[in-house]
Amino acid sequence: MDPLKSSSIANFFRLPSLLRDRYQSPPGFNLFSVLRGSTDEVRLHSRFIAELLDPKGSHNMGRRFLQHFLETLKIDDFDMQGECSVEKEWDNIDILIRNQANQAIIIENKIHAGDQEEQLARYYHTIKNARVTDESIHLIYLTLNGKEPTEQSLGNIPESFLHSEHYHLLSYADRMQKWLKTCQKEAVNHPALRENIGQYLELIQQLTHTGQNEHYMNELKQYLQQEIVAGNSPIALIDDIQQAKVKFHAELISQLARKIEDRVVDQTTAEIESSTSSQEDAESCINGGTFGVWFYPDKDDTRYCVGVEACGGSLYLGAYCLRDEHPALHQALASCLSAQCSELERSTKYMPKWKYHRDLIVLQESSDRVIRLLMDQEFTNQLSGDLADEIGNYIQVLRQHLAQYL
Template identity: 35%
Template sequence: MMNNHFFKYVHLLHEKYTKKPEYNLFRVLRSESDEVRLHSRFLADMLNPNGSHSHHNTFLKLFLQHFKDILNIEQGQSITVDIEYKNIDILIRSRDTAIVIENKIYASDQKKQLSNYYQKMKDEGYKNIKLIYLTRTGYEPSEQSTADLPKKVKEDIILASYENHIYEWIARCTEVSARDAPLREACIQYLDIISKITNKIESKDHMDELKTLLRTDNNLARVPDLLSAYQEVLTDIQVDIWNKIADGVKREFGELHQDTVTMQENPRGLINRYVENRKNSKYLAVSAKLKDYQDTYIYVEQNHRIYFGLYCENGSDSHEYIDIMKKTGKFTNSYQWGSMPIGIFAEPQINFKNLTSEDLSYLLLDSNRQNYADFIINILKEITETLSQHP
């Protein structure tokens, strides 16, 4: 029977088996979710026979073994591995073969993304083109990404995951590099990163004890109730966050121009669709008109994480976009995205599609949720004040 003792025991198991955070160079230098500058770079170097690991094609062979029935490349020929070649995250090539790896941790698919990569390789004359779609848990690419692919190519897309394929491959690389201390430690630290972004329980003993607990006193039958309650709590939390953000935007910047959340007929239903990851439920947003600008808006949006800044309706070539970009160059940790001349991630950076135990502990406190919303509003105020000081 599930009661307080059940949850206390689960907590004790977590404390018993979960390692305290150790020093991790990857985590120090880059965000754990940085697809290009952390994950693609490290994976490409490990796959590259000429990589800095000096193990030639050993790691590439180990990788290919995971897909031995559907993936092959001529080992006797010259093999190149590139990152960001024609915007392809990782590209492995030999004379006739091109293996395209699209690395998706939290980013969304772009229109015809995989279709375009396939066509680029076809235009370069490759006869054997394989597409690997790499995600945290092995889910499928969107229809918009694969829209123009031939039916057979679409059916043959390889769905790879960090949770299984990459974790198991790097674990094997760790074994092979046992006598190469720097490389071995790098692999161990990278496995730690994978465990974090996939919420993977590493200890078999920990998992075995949890399974035993679920099989006891019909506890397993109550898990669906817990999952439903968990989804409801996440919905409560996000409704509250968006109410706090919307209230702050109205208080500081006036009437909302757009509100896809709090002013809709059923805000809880919308956010619940997002929490349950239902189709067409990615984006939540609020915006307000930016004073003294014709076509620019204060903007807060959530995809996997919440980001905010200014949005120019007329795009990146508009006078207002260029003007704002020049005036806001002093803001650290800011980006230019599409029609946003300045965009900043809310802090702490929380991936609402993959909440960690630390995220949940933080979000449970109302004061933390208020601080989270206040961070967004205060930086937006700094941005608008900067613009008013430089007319």
């Protein structure tokens, strides 16, 4: 690197670093990030939010949290007079709220995961097929910053619905925090509940970078202004550093993938699935896509593979096979792995059998903690070894037993 440019970067960061040390307290103990990865959409965020929304939830606050949620989104046509149900992962819908008036609220929760093909369209039509009219459906797309879903996810949802008051973009950075703060005030006389909501709110602020000290932010704004007036290019430099961070993070993920590949191939001589573990895939994973390391137990049969995938803040281990294209093989894989690997308890039309890996790291999370862990050779050797051993076991099981289920 040009020494002059290197010196410019170092000087640019010197004052912000001093300001951060002065004003920002380091993150404190947070039960949610300890028990689950901070970006785990399904097992942390959706479950906690659904519990708060549920009038029958363990918070014992009745329908007050749900009522505040509806008020936050300015939903005033959802009937709260009768009984309301809140379901998690109902037909793959993250959170589904229904009432006795045959109205439904669909919440699709996205932290880092990307959209699936026609995902929102599938959920919309699933509820429509339950004889719920457009006027009785609210579709909420919840993300960190309130971004739009992809056109592929929206599919053939009518434009009239998407331009109505029944389609909502909701962000953790803004209105979700307002709702949580309202719930926290409501729980003022319930210390344990108030503290849990407060800790979850702190986690959201970390994820959305919205919990900074006001004095710290004001000083940084003044610093940027001074740099621009002085003829420098701080914004361009920040953009360059962001891109460098993504590429560095992706390189560390790719290095982890190669460690997994080397160990599995050494143990089993299995062939690596051709599209696995590229640098571009790793960058896509950081930006909301998925990242997988997959192997063919039988190199002559590419209809199925075994491996690990990072998606939505979690690591998944198991077998991949498209049920719609290969129903008999999908069933055979499910039966074989159920009999021989009882820990693989879950199943989808894409993965005959799979499980969550225990939460050691959220690969997609571009935080100091994750980057440091991925740079730690002892940690990555342990993680890659654990994953490779499990994958290798599934490969050997399928080689020895799959034939009897076909």
